[in-house]
Amino acid sequence: MENPSIQGAALPAPTVSVDDESDAQTMRLPVLEQIWRSIVANRGVVAAIILACLAAGLLFTLLRTPLYTAVSRIEIAREQANVANVEEFQSDGFDKDEGFYQTQYSLLQARSLAERVVRSLNLARDDAFFAAFKVDPDESGFMGIGDQKPTASQALQVRMELATEILVNNVSISPLRGSSLVDVQFTSADPNLSAKIVNQWVAQYIAFNIDRRFASTEDARKFLEDRLQQLRGNLEVSERNMVSYASDKEIVALATKTSEDGQTSDQQTLITANLEAMNLALARATADRVAAESAAKGGANNETALGNATLNTLRARRADIAAQRAQLLATFKPEYPAVQALNSQLATLDQAINTEQSRVSSALGGSYREALDREAKLKAQVELLKGRYIAQQRDSIQYNIYQRDVNTNRELYNGLLQRYKEIGVAGVGQNNVMVVDRAEPPKEPSSPILPLNMAISLMLGMILAGGYVYAREHVDQSLRDPVDVQNVLGLTQLGLVPTTETEDIILEVQDPKSPLSEAYFSIVTNLSFLTNHGIPRSVLFTSSRPNEGKSTSAYVVAQQLARLGKKTLLLDADLRNPSVHGFVGLENRGGLSNFLSGDDKLDTLTRPTAIANLSIMSAGPQPPNAAELLSGGRLAVLRERLMEMFDHVVIDAPPVLGIADVPILVREVEGVIFTIEANGAKMRAIQSALQRIRTARGNIYGAIVTKLDSRNASYGYGYGYGYGYGYGFQYGKPDKPAEDGGNAA
Numbered sequence: 001m002e003n004p005s006i007q008g009a010a011l012p013a014p015t016v017s018v019d020d021e022s023d024a025q026t027m028r029l030p031v032l033e034q035i036w037r038s039i040v041a042n043r044g045v046v047a048a049i050i051l052a053c054l055a056a057g058l059l060f061t062l063l064r065t066p067l068y069t070a071v072s073r074i075e076i077a078r079e080q081a082n083v084a085n086v087e088e089f090q091s092d093g094f095d096k097d098e099g100f101y102q103t104q105y106s107l108l109q110a111r112s113l114a115e116r117v118v119r120s121l122n123l124a125r126d127d128a129f130f131a132a133f134k135v136d137p138d139e140s141g142f143m144g145i146g147d148q149k150p151t152a153s154q155a156l157q158v159r160m161e162l163a164t165e166i167l168v169n170n171v172s173i174s175p176l177r178g179s180s181l182v183d184v185q186f187t188s189a190d191p192n193l194s195a196k197i198v199n200q201w202v203a204q205y206i207a208f209n210i211d212r213r214f215a216s217t218e219d220a221r222k223f224l225e226d227r228l229q230q231l232r233g234n235l236e237v238s239e240r241n242m243v244s245y246a247s248d249k250e251i252v253a254l255a256t257k258t259s260e261d262g263q264t265s266d267q268q269t270l271i272t273a274n275l276e277a278m279n280l281a282l283a284r285a286t287a288d289r290v291a292a293e294s295a296a297k298g299g300a301n302n303e304t305a306l307g308n309a310t311l312n313t314l315r316a317r318r319a320d321i322a323a324q325r326a327q328l329l330a331t332f333k334p335e336y337p338a339v340q341a342l343n344s345q346l347a348t349l350d351q352a353i354n355t356e357q358s359r360v361s362s363a364l365g366g367s368y369r370e371a372l373d374r375e376a377k378l379k380a381q382v383e384l385l386k387g388r389y390i391a392q393q394r395d396s397i398q399y400n401i402y403q404r405d406v407n408t409n410r411e412l413y414n415g416l417l418q419r420y421k422e423i424g425v426a427g428v429g430q431n432n433v434m435v436v437d438r439a440e441p442p443k444e445p446s447s448p449i450l451p452l453n454m455a456i457s458l459m460l461g462m463i464l465a466g467g468y469v470y471a472r473e474h475v476d477q478s479l480r481d482p483v484d485v486q487n488v489l490g491l492t493q494l495g496l497v498p499t500t501e502t503e504d505i506i507l508e509v510q511d512p513k514s515p516l517s518e519a520y521f522s523i524v525t526n527l528s529f530l531t532n533h534g535i536p537r538s539v540l541f542t543s544s545r546p547n548e549g550k551s552t553s554a555y556v557v558a559q560q561l562a563r564l565g566k567k568t569l570l571l572d573a574d575l576r577n578p579s580v581h582g583f584v585g586l587e588n589r590g591g592l593s594n595f596l597s598g599d600d601k602l603d604t605l606t607r608p609t610a611i612a613n614l615s616i617m618s619a620g621p622q623p624p625n626a627a628e629l630l631s632g633g634r635l636a637v638l639r640e641r642l643m644e645m646f647d648h649v650v651i652d653a654p655p656v657l658g659i660a661d662v663p664i665l666v667r668e669v670e671g672v673i674f675t676i677e678a679n680g681a682k683m684r685a686i687q688s689a690l691q692r693i694r695t696a697r698g699n700i701y702g703a704i705v706t707k708l709d710s711r712n713a714s715y716g717y718g719y720g721y722g723y724g725y726g727y728g729f730q731y732g733k734p735d736k737p738a739e740d741g742g743n744a745a
Helices: 005-006 023-025 031-041 043-065 098-108 111-121 128-130 152-170 191-216 216-247 271-302 309-328 337-427 451-474 505-510 515-527 550-563 578-582 591-594 626-631 634-645 661-668 683-694 710-715
Strands: 068-076 170-177 179-190 253-258 264-269 433-437 495-499 538-543 568-572 614-617 648-652 671-679 700-708
Touching: 023 271, 031 043, 043 451, 068 191, 098 170, 098 179, 098 191, 098 271, 111 152, 128 152, 128 191, 128 433, 128 505, 152 179, 152 550, 179 191, 216 337, 253 271, 264 271, 271 337, 309 337, 451 568, 495 515, 505 515, 505 550, 515 550, 515 710, 538 550, 538 661, 538 683, 550 568, 550 578, 550 614, 550 648, 550 671, 550 700, 568 578, 568 634, 578 614, 591 626, 591 634, 626 661, 661 683, 671 683, 671 710, 683 700
Parallel strands: 495 700, 538 648, 538 671, 568 614, 568 648, 671 700
Antiparallel strands: 068 179, 068 433, 170 179, 253 264
């Protein structure tokens, strides 16, 4: 049934408006511009959503109770003032660890701290406190068992737990980044209550911190107390043993020495002191004995004799008398009486000198004997003390053992006693938390903040509006961007047809300067490039579903061809819903169905119209089974006869989906022009229809996009894209050439 000569005349894969895939990509708008135009296309809904969110935010702000936030700033030192260096109980890097601050932040938000604040302020009994948070403690919590009412203690416990929960939910801790400062905040409807709770919260945290550190040393103190008591007993026993042993062994310490490490040792005992003294006395006695012995051996010539005053006086007197006698002898003879008197005196003096010398010698001998005796006695005493000293040295071995035991016990006791004192001081030492700023009752509410709430509402409205636009853009699978004809469907875009508000579309098409007429003129121009012989001689218009503008497009294209002087036939092949005869004001008395049923009188079945060179063949009476009628051999005969009678045959075919007519018809034409309604048919339906045509080996020239309106303005089409195609017209009005002018294909 096919006409190979006519089919072979078609150019494969014609490209009119887009030369290649890269050119098609360049026609697509930038992403930001697509987003903006999508928003503009849905501006009504977007504005409604944003205004609704702003109204909700304003209403929320006006109806909400004002809340006041009091703030107290504290400093948590990395290293507390350490009065006692108790290194064994905390590592050096503990306070410098980042985990230290995280622990402090958690402690500031601890439930136990909230309970301390509740107890200190007696909030469980404060009805004003519960009223500030719009909580009725009597209607929540423990309600008794059975018919029994809760006791006073049970009700108080419920109120305490409820107050604690309120504090925990309304307090916030905000560390200042890069510092050791922390802001403690509490929010309530009463500014004075907020300030009071924050200040008490900080005070209880400081007290809790001190209690916690004091409790951390309690076990150590108990251990040291037990250990000190034990060491005290050991020290007493060791000292008692040492004293008892020293008493038994007659070890009397006269002096002791304490080393830098606290060790005590005996420096001198009684025996060593006596031995030292006796030894020194013996040395002096020996020296005296040696001196006395020397003096005794020297006689009158020794130093002792020479130092005797009496002897020296006598010798001096004798020397004077001898000098006088010598002087007289120089004048007188020895018998001279004066000389004789002097001789007598000399004899007397010599006798006195001899007597004195004898006495000195006798005295020196006595001194020697006395020194010798004293030396002997001291030697004996020293030997006795040496024996006792040697015995004491043997005894001091055990004594030193006792003394070392005493030193060890005393050192342990003193060390633990010092550590016990340090722990006691550390437990109540200086706190590492300091209040920088106390909380004052806030003068302005912290919430609700109208500008902030409106900003949040605006942001939320924009997000919701964006979500709506995104969902609509992705859920709506209709064709909105005509560029998708090439990019998605793989078809050549032959033209764009805008929608019109005119009720009589045929009348508007008659105006050559109307947008519709300009659009279809561009389409006819693009058809001239589809084959090597110009405009296809036979072309079929179809769509995926009804009411997409295929019949109107077929009629207007046929009309434009007739105006070009081409003898044209408009064939209505939609046997189920014919419409072509209505365009020219004729009745559907006979037509295609009659020929397919065997009527060969084409002269009567094809009727001329008021438009020169344009004839129509209506669908004719509706057959009971259109597909079977089209499947007969009469369709190929009709094609051959019509090609002989007319220059061009334009066929208005039914929609592709749902019926089997189009796959039969496409085999009898050169090609198919697919009509797509903008914002109407779904892309999947269009692709399914195209697949059916291709399966039937139909040659699809391209597609026409119809009914473009303001929704497509965001893509540069519709009422704003400016028909005229370079002729300077836009909707029949002089204007600048449109940027999207030229061939719409």
